[in-house]
Amino acid sequence: MKKYMLDMTVKECINIHANHCLLKLISDCTLPGTLPGQFVQVRVDNSPATFLRRPVSIHYIDEVNNELWLLIQKVGDGTRMMSKCRPGDRLNLILPLGNGFTIPPCTDNECKNLLIGGGVGTAPLLFLGARLKAKGHKPVFLLGARTQSELLQLQYFQAFGTVYTTTEDGSCGEKGFVTRHSILKSVRFDNIYTCGPKPMMKAVAEYAFSSSISCEVSLENTMACGIGACLCCVEDTREGNICVCTEGPVFNIDKLKWLN
Amino acid sequence: MAELKINIGKLSLKSPVTTASGTFGYGMEYADFMDIERLGGIFVKGTTAEPREGNPYPRMAETPAGMLNAVGLQNKGSDYFIHSIYPKIKDLDTNIIVNVSGSTVSSYVACAEKMAALEKIPAIELNISCPNVKKGGMAFGVTATGAAEVVRAVREVYPKVLIVKLSPNVTDITEIAKAVEAEGADSVSLINTLLGMAIDVNKRKPILSTITGGLSGPCVKPVALRMVWQTYKAVKIPIIGIGGIASWKDAVEFMLAGAAAVQVGTSNFIDPAISMKITGGIREYCDKYGFKTAAELTGALEISGNV
Numbered sequence: 001m002k003k004y005m006l007d008m009t010v011k012e013c014i015n016i017h018a019n020h021c022l023l024k025l026i027s028d029c030t031l032p033g034t035l036p037g038q039f040v041q042v043r044v045d046n047s048p049a050t051f052l053r054r055p056v057s058i059h060y061i062d063e064v065n066n067e068l069w070l071l072i073q074k075v076g077d078g079t080r081m082m083s084k085c086r087p088g089d090r091l092n093l094i095l096p097l098g099n100g101f102t103i104p105p106c107t108d109n110e111c112k113n114l115l116i117g118g119g120v121g122t123a124p125l126l127f128l129g130a131r132l133k134a135k136g137h138k139p140v141f142l143l144g145a146r147t148q149s150e151l152l153q154l155q156y157f158q159a160f161g162t163v164y165t166t167t168e169d170g171s172c173g174e175k176g177f178v179t180r181h182s183i184l185k186s187v188r189f190d191n192i193y194t195c196g197p198k199p200m201m202k203a204v205a206e207y208a209f210s211s212s213i214s215c216e217v218s219l220e221n222t223m224a225c226g227i228g229a230c231l232c233c234v235e236d237t238r239e240g241n242i243c244v245c246t247e248g249p250v251f252n253i254d255k256l257k258w259l260n
Numbered sequence: 261m262a263e264l265k266i267n268i269g270k271l272s273l274k275s276p277v278t279t280a281s282g283t284f285g286y287g288m289e290y291a292d293f294m295d296i297e298r299l300g301g302i303f304v305k306g307t308t309a310e311p312r313e314g315n316p317y318p319r320m321a322e323t324p325a326g327m328l329n330a331v332g333l334q335n336k337g338s339d340y341f342i343h344s345i346y347p348k349i350k351d352l353d354t355n356i357i358v359n360v361s362g363s364t365v366s367s368y369v370a371c372a373e374k375m376a377a378l379e380k381i382p383a384i385e386l387n388i389s390c391p392n393v394k395k396g397g398m399a400f401g402v403t404a405t406g407a408a409e410v411v412r413a414v415r416e417v418y419p420k421v422l423i424v425k426l427s428p429n430v431t432d433i434t435e436i437a438k439a440v441e442a443e444g445a446d447s448v449s450l451i452n453t454l455l456g457m458a459i460d461v462n463k464r465k466p467i468l469s470t471i472t473g474g475l476s477g478p479c480v481k482p483v484a485l486r487m488v489w490q491t492y493k494a495v496k497i498p499i500i501g502i503g504g505i506a507s508w509k510d511a512v513e514f515m516l517a518g519a520a521a522v523q524v525g526t527s528n529f530i531d532p533a534i535s536m537k538i539t540g541g542i543r544e545y546c547d548k549y550g551f552k553t554a555a556e557l558t559g560a561l562e563i564s565g566n567v
Contacts, residue, residue: 001480002292002396003293017457049325051477051478051530053530222316223320224327225528226529227532229283229289229528231334232329234317234319235317
């Protein structure tokens with residue numbers, strides 16, 4: 001896929017939680033085609049401690065209004081600066097980057113797809129859910145967080161499929177981790193897609209593997225270039241060290257060395 | 261409009277702006293963002309005789325105005341380059357220069373010999389300065405005798421343009437530059453990365469899997485510029501300046517200090533089209549100050565008094 005470097009305009013920057021913001025960007029030109037699971041590299045200006053671009057997964061694409069949404073967790077100076085954007089500000093992005101999740105053929109609309117997200121890792125699953133629904137699938141979301149306020153964007157997920165939740169403190173949905181949710185026992189899924197903290201994804205991968213369910217995970221190794229030039233973001237896979245930015249960020253668990 | 265064409269020994273470059281090994285892949289990675297054929301040359305990823313897996317992740321740490329890397333020369337080896345990459349890039353209308361690395365003198369020679377046989381590779385850059393490999397690499401580049409030994413052996417099998425990439429992790433870079441010039445190197449490129457380190461205070465652990473790594477980016481520019489200037493006074497062969505170049509002004513500074521050409525490295529990660537902006541800026545600078553050619557910038561630094 002051809003990559004573009006674009007200046008985009010901030011339409012809204014909404015602080016949806018103390019540690020998270022939703023950034024809605026508008027492109028002057030028609031947005032290039034993108035796949036769920038792909039990411040953008042955002043240049044962060046006016047942040048002296050931020051030298052490299054920040055890789056951020058695509059949260060949602062509104063093709064009608066030419067909007068790109070990013071869900072940002074404020075972890076350091078770079079993401080904090082991004083969360084301070086005001087409407088009208090310009091941001092420079094490189095996109096679309098990486099591969100993307102595998103979407104089952106639309107003829108197979110009986111296929112049961114489970115999208116498991118944790119924390120800010122739920123971000124790419126909204127775009128994936130939207131595309132799955134558009135293809136005639138009925139995606140099921142299983143979203144986990146420490147507490148209710150950290151379950152982000154629930155109303156948007158609900159627009160594209162059934163949503164189940166878990167919280168560690170039991171404030172919303174079932175108490176505990178996503179991998180213990182009762183839906184996993186009551187429904188037989190064909191595909192699992194997951195993105196979130198690595199321990200969560202590893203637990204999901206183990207569950208999928210032991211249940212013989214196809215599973216794709218989205219990795220977020222630290223990156224520099226984002227386009228396969230620097231070889232900094234490699235994951236140690238069954239094919240050796242390969243770039244997460246170009247060969248990923250989405251990997252089938254069969255390719256990883258997570259499972260024995 | 262000023263003429264940008266410059267020469268590195270027998271090698272003719274349409275512009276003094278080239279891209280640094282390890283930051284520009286094989287050129288194709290950047291083709292969506294710019295016309296890569298407008299570059300003076302592309303120094304492709306470090307290549308070794310045998311495939312190398314490189315170092316374990318994590319390999320990168322961001323620093324103020326720069327980054328540390330510990331990639332460790334991951335590449336699929338010279339045969340893969342010859343059969344799978346060379347056919348895709350050989351017809352590009354720019355100089356494709358292969359960065360040749362090794363762990364022993366014989367492995368440098370083996371790789372250089374293979375590159376000599378490739379018609380469309382007019383030059384190699386001998387990497388005796390990679391700080392991220394345990395054996396070889398920088399070990400050859402930190403003593404004049406080690407540098408001379410590997411250049412002498414490669415010179416015997418490599419008749420085309422031989423550029424030697426120098427390490428800044430030395431007491432006196434001019435000693436190394438003079439040693440490789442004496443062995444017949446056609447040019448020196450400098451600097452490779454500076455050995456550095458980063459620590460995660462929350463985990464109380466090094467960030468890089470290798471503990472130390474190579475520092476690059478704008479933070480190294482003043483050090484690199486100083487070393488280019490010192491080397492310019494010490495050798496007669498052309499110098500390719502590298503180190504934190506992020507604008508046309510940086511590039512002009514390197515040329516005034518004595519560089520015949522420059523390599524743009526880490527800044528490609530922030531702006532993948534930066535090398536084109538630098539090229540345009542050098543031309544405008546030449547026109548503004550009445551330089552008919554970019555080559556006239558080399559060493560045009562004016563120093564007054566008895567310095």
